[in-house]
Amino acid sequence: MHIVMTLLKRLIYAAIxxxxxxxxxxxxxxxxxxxxxxxxxxxxxxxxxETMAQIRVEYGLDxxxxxxxxxxxxxxxxxxxxxxxxxxxxxxxxxxxxxxxTLLLAITAQVLAVVVGVLLGVFSARHPNGIANYFVTIxxxxxxxxxxxxxxxxxLIGFSLKIPLFPVAGMSDVTVQGGFFVKALDIAHHxxxxxxxxxxxxxxxxxxxxxxxxxxxxxxDYIRTAKAKGLSNREVTLKHALxxxxxxxxxxxxxxxxxxxxxxxxxxxxxxxxxxxxLALTSILARDTPTILGILFFSALVVIIxxxxxxxxxxxxxxxxxxxx
Amino acid sequence: MTQIDDTPAKARSPFSEAFEMxxxxxxxxxxxxxxxxxxxxxxxxxxxxxxDPFDMVWVPLxxxxxxxxxxxxxxxxxxxxxxxxxxxxVSLTVGVSAAFVTVIIGITVGALAGFYRGWVEEALMxxxxxxxxxxxxxxxxxxxxxxxxxLPMITLAIGLVSWPAVARITRAEFMRIRELEYVTAAxxxxxxxxxxxxxxxxxxxxPPIIVxxxxxxxxxxxxxxxxxxxxxxxxxVASWGQIIGSxxxxxxxxxxxxxxxxxxxxxxxxxxxxxxxGLNDALNPKLRQR
Numbered sequence: 096m097h098i099v100m101t102l103l104k105r106l107i108y109a110a111i112x113x114x115x116x117x118x119x120x121x122x123x124x125x126x127x128x129x130x131x132x133x134x135x136x137x138x139x140x141x142x143x144x145e146t147m148a149q150i151r152v153e154y155g156l157d158x159x160x161x162x163x164x165x166x167x168x169x170x171x172x173x174x175x176x177x178x179x180x181x182x183x184x185x186x187x188x189x190x191x192x193x194x195x196x197t198l199l200l201a202i203t204a205q206v207l208a209v210v211v212g213v214l215l216g217v218f219s220a221r222h223p224n225g226i227a228n229y230f231v232t233i234x235x236x237x238x239x240x241x242x243x244x245x246x247x248x249x250x251l252i253g254f255s256l257k258i259p260l261f262p263v264a265g266m267s268d269v270t271v272q273g274g275f276f277v278k279a280l281d282i283a284h285h286x287x288x289x290x291x292x293x294x295x296x297x298x299x300x301x302x303x304x305x306x307x308x309x310x311x312x313x314x315x316d317y318i319r320t321a322k323a324k325g326l327s328n329r330e331v332t333l334k335h336a337l338x339x340x341x342x343x344x345x346x347x348x349x350x351x352x353x354x355x356x357x358x359x360x361x362x363x364x365x366x367x368x369x370x371x372x373x374l375a376l377t378s379i380l381a382r383d384t385p386t387i388l389g390i391l392f393f394s395a396l397v398v399i400i401x402x403x404x405x406x407x408x409x410x411x412x413x414x415x416x417x418x419x420x
Numbered sequence: 421m422t423q424i425d426d427t428p429a430k431a432r433s434p435f436s437e438a439f440e441m442x443x444x445x446x447x448x449x450x451x452x453x454x455x456x457x458x459x460x461x462x463x464x465x466x467x468x469x470x471x472d473p474f475d476m477v478w479v480p481l482x483x484x485x486x487x488x489x490x491x492x493x494x495x496x497x498x499x500x501x502x503x504x505x506x507x508x509x510v511s512l513t514v515g516v517s518a519a520f521v522t523v524i525i526g527i528t529v530g531a532l533a534g535f536y537r538g539w540v541e542e543a544l545m546x547x548x549x550x551x552x553x554x555x556x557x558x559x560x561x562x563x564x565x566x567x568x569x570x571l572p573m574i575t576l577a578i579g580l581v582s583w584p585a586v587a588r589i590t591r592a593e594f595m596r597i598r599e600l601e602y603v604t605a606a607x608x609x610x611x612x613x614x615x616x617x618x619x620x621x622x623x624x625x626x627p628p629i630i631v632x633x634x635x636x637x638x639x640x641x642x643x644x645x646x647x648x649x650x651x652x653x654x655x656x657v658a659s660w661g662q663i664i665g666s667x668x669x670x671x672x673x674x675x676x677x678x679x680x681x682x683x684x685x686x687x688x689x690x691x692x693x694x695x696x697x698g699l700n701d702a703l704n705p706k707l708r709q710r
Contacts, residue, residue, distance in 0.1 A: 127566035240690035242645045245682035357557030379565045394555035
């Protein structure tokens with residue numbers, strides 16, 4: 096019962112946050128200099144004064160701000176994010192077309208970063224003078240200081256142009272024919288460089304944190320007890336230490352959803368990955384208000400859902416969290 | 421005649437102790453030297469290497485060294501070295517001013533939340549969470565595209581999405597310090613809230629905030645580079661990210677035009693990170709084993 100109540104409270108809070116995001120974004124777009132009707136007219140190839148007035152009435156732009164705001168929130172509640180002037184398509188359709196590509200890229204990169212980061216961290220904590228330590232330090236510096244789009248371009252130059260191992264752009268090759276497995280393999284082939292690029296930012300973060308957490312745990316009394324019981328080093332590391340070193344990494348990973356989206360926008364641009372980031376950039380440059388609002392809303396939704404899921408995962412792996420709901 | 425030094429050993433100020441600690445950290449000192457060099461280049465470079473960076477001087481995309489152009493020319497035949505020198509000033513200025521905006525908003529929100537607690541804290545922390553939910557890069561892209569791609573607007577946009585981290589650190593420090601005895605004593609002595617916040621608690625809360633601010637400069641430089649790489653920047657100003665973005669189509673023929681400015685960003689941010697780590701060790705000795 097307790098967990099249901101907590102979850103319910105979180106959900107209500109999430110709904111309030113999302114509404115606030117909607118209000119802020121809508122107001123920002125509304126009060127920005129420039130006229131939306133102009134953009135719509137431009138996308139139609141120009142319009143005279145009469146048509147402009149007609150556009151204003153049609154899109155409800157002649158209504159007072161609050162009427163427009165509440166109408167927008169009402170539409171979003173019924174899963175209608177409006178109609179893109181630029182693409183001439185419903186915004187939800189546009190977003191759902193692009194969302195899978197971004198999620199695939201972002202989730203694979205995060206999983207890779209967490210797994211490799213934790214492995215590197217654990218290994219370097221167990222061998223403080225070993226080569227893994229240097230790796231972690233170098234990764235950490237590179238991951239922090241290199242602009243992610245530059246890392247992507249370097250990989251592109253190295254492993255796509257100079258040594259043609261991977262495709263230059265896109266998510267799949269239209270000339271590839273075959274069943275599901277062949278197509279999946281083709282996508283995986285296209286994914287290698289973008290995923291490596293995106294995970295490079297986070298790899299450093301996770302390996303540093305898991306090394307610190309492991310060093311702290313390995314020095315504690317119960318690890319000494321476990322060793323005294325005669326458990327092997329491997330057993331101590333995997334069964335006892337890792338279990339306690341993992342929660343901080345999961346918490347940190349859960350806080351990165353916003354950063355992952357930011358990174359994805361840049362990585363998608365470098366590799367022409369057909370995801371939300373690319374859609375965002377085009378619609379921002381074309382000032383396609385409904386699409387921009389829709390993407391901002393969806394990104395906030397992804398971050399909020401991500402935080403909720405992290406919370407639930409933390410409850411599963413860390414019994415201490417359950418007490419402090 | 422021998423003179424005996426009879427001045428009592430002076431207790432060292434925390435400042436000189438921190439300075440000593442920083443000085444002994446080789447990585448941090450190297451970082452500082454690199455950073456100072458870049459700052460000097462940004463300040464006096466345009467005087468030593470005069471000329472408008474936007475002038476077309478030679479064949480487009482000619483490789484480094486040709487015709488005496490150390491880093492070659494870009495896709496419009498402009499001198500890359502001149503662009504890089506002018507870009508340094510832009511990147512550093514935006515980085516430092518955006519970090520400043522971040523710190524000012526962060527300290528204000530964090531200090532008020534940590535000091536007043538109650539509903540003030542509740543409201544401000546909800547506001548902080550709200551800003552953490554916003555997708556930072558997307559949101560700032562929208563701000564810049566809507567309100568004008570000028571350097572002040574870019575600075576403001578970066579500051580506006582980056583302050584929550586500073587607010588959280590400041591709040592945590594304020595919550596810890598406000599319970600300490602000297603604060604209670606000052607309060608009992610009739611010190612007003614304003615003075616308590618700014619003269620009693622804030623100076624003692626500064627060390628972790630200074631470290632965060634230093635690292636923020638690095639993040640802001642990367643942030644600006646990302647925005648200008650995507651083309652959301654003032655087209656009349658050269659910045660490192662913008663040089664990469666405008667030459668990206670030509671990586672097949674002239675990879676130097678994107679690698680070199682990237683190296684400039686990398687070295688600058690790395691130097692800042694080394695200095696930040698050094699400051700962290702020097703100012704927060706308790707946290708040293710990170």
